[in-house]
Amino acid sequence: MERNVAFIAWMDGEGWTAPDLAAELNTAIGQSTGKPGTLSDVTVRKWRSGETTWPRIAVRLALEAISGRTAPDLGFADRRRKTRTPPEDPMLRRSFLNTTIGASASFVMAGPAPSVGTSDVLRLRAQLDSLRSLDDHRGGHDTLEQAALAGAQEAARLQAKAATSRTRERLFSLAAAFTAAASWSSIDAGRLDGASRHLDRALTLAGLAQDPEMVMQVWNLRAMLARQREDYAEAVASAQAALATAIARRSPLHASLAHARVGVGLAHAREARAALNCLGRAEEALARTDPAQPCASWIAFYGPAELHSLTAIVRDIVGDPGEAEAASHRALAVLPDAYRRNRAYTTARLALAQLHQGDAEQACVSGGQVFGIMAGTPLPGRMRRLLGDFQRELLARGPAALASQWTDRHRSEWSSV
Known part of the structure; x- marks a missing residue:
């Protein structure tokens, strides 16, 4: 029996505990079928251990809705069948997905609209991903900043009506992510005065969400804001705070980004040797990452290309334009x-x-x-x-x-x- 490495990586990366995931899946199943699920933390642990390799269809669809990945992508496979698995009922899949993405609860079940849950989280995540794509294409601007702040406001409002404590934390995390996106848009647009205020709010929301990933993102943005303000001591301190977060301690990808940010700050502070040492540590950490492992969407930009770009900045600042x-x-x-x-x-x-x-x-x-x-x-x-x-x-x-x-x-x- 082999452990389901892909599922374990997704759970750990998203910060799910077995009881919380079981509760969230039960809520999602109930929203779809009208009958709450009966999963327990023991069920989830059997998925992790590999004892259960192919959950029933309603559970698989709930997992796909919550994770945004297919069951095979999460490491599940029907190993008990030697023949091809019969196709799933398309009506069941369509009904479930229409419910969980918030299209219309009445498509599946009559009665009042369900409480705030997975469908709201998925909808807001999709909005946030759209804003990030717009930022990648165009860069920061006022419309993007305002849209991000509106998303943060909605996420914060919905958390008060969340069906489970886990959903509440996820909505706080989304509110923090939207607020951080607004801050970054302000930084990129060159409007630095409001960015610090947004980051203060984002850090508070990240704490309410108990989300170390978001805490890391906020300190990363603080380092960038301080650099734009030419406050290089604060840029170094903020990058070091990012490096000290729980997510950076366990993820070489996050650690690599934090090391690179420290290096940029030190280069501006005219500490050339220390800056180059930080770049070396960033390269070593990045070499330990597994590109196949999923990562949070906010850090998806970071990889070899971004590290080369940050290296160019450091090399130019320390007086090595050829290497830059x-x-x-x-x-x-x-x-x-x-x-x-x-x-x-x-x-x-x-x-x-x-x-x-x-x-x-x-x-x-x-x-x-x-x-x-x-x-x-x-x-x-x-x-x-x-x-x-x-x-x-x-x-x-x-x-x-x-x-x-x-x-x-x-x-x-x-x-x-």
Whole structure:
């Protein structure tokens, strides 16, 4: 009998205990069928141990609705059958999913609407994922920030009506995640005054949710906010607080990100050797991660491409622009297409690294590519600030004619996006 490693990883990653998951599944089954489930923590432990490899259909559908993954993705398989498993009743699946995603409870059962539960959590998670996708494509802006704050308000309101304590915690966690998204949008847009207030609120909500993942996210954003404010001592302290969280202690992926953030802060503080040591620890931690393991959506951006990008920043700051350029190229080579804003930002860093090596002509080519990457949407404030740094350094270092040419183009394209 083999333990269900995939299911165990999902449960542990989401912070589920066996009793809480059983209770949540029973609620979801009740919302779908009109008859509450009868699962217990013993049932869940049998799934973990591998003693039960294929739960009954209503339970599998509840698991899929709560986790967002198929039963096989969670490590379940019908090993008792040598023949092909008969197809499931499509009406049952459609009825269950329509209920759990909040389409219409009356599709399955008559009577009053169910209390707040899994369907609300799934709906809000989908909204949050949509906002994150918009951020990846366009970057921070006022509409995104306001939408995130509205999501946080709804999640906080719904938790008071939650059917179970576990649902209440998940809604508090979502309220924290929405608030953190609003903060990040504010940081990326260059509006730093409101970001700190949002992060204070997000940290409170993360505590109410008892969610170490969210606590880590808040400290990560605090490090980024402090860096934008040029308060490098606070940037280092915040990144170290992220590194000290429970999730960073047990997850090499989270630890890698925290080490890299500490490195960026130390580089700005002119502690070059310590900064490079942190990058080394970030690389070692990232090498220990399993790409096949699921991770929270907020940290899905972090991987080899992002570490290369952060390495480029550190290398350029400590006076090694050649290595910074190489790291930028490595980042761009493996960066997924969905991260358009990150691609533009890394390209702007590439331009700076080339300029710092005295290659002003190539730097202008790279800097101009930023506008093409972001064509059709306004540049986020953080990117405008970086391009402003590039323009000022180009005027100080580059040939006067080339600098004037790029500035003219910079001015016209700046106003057109």
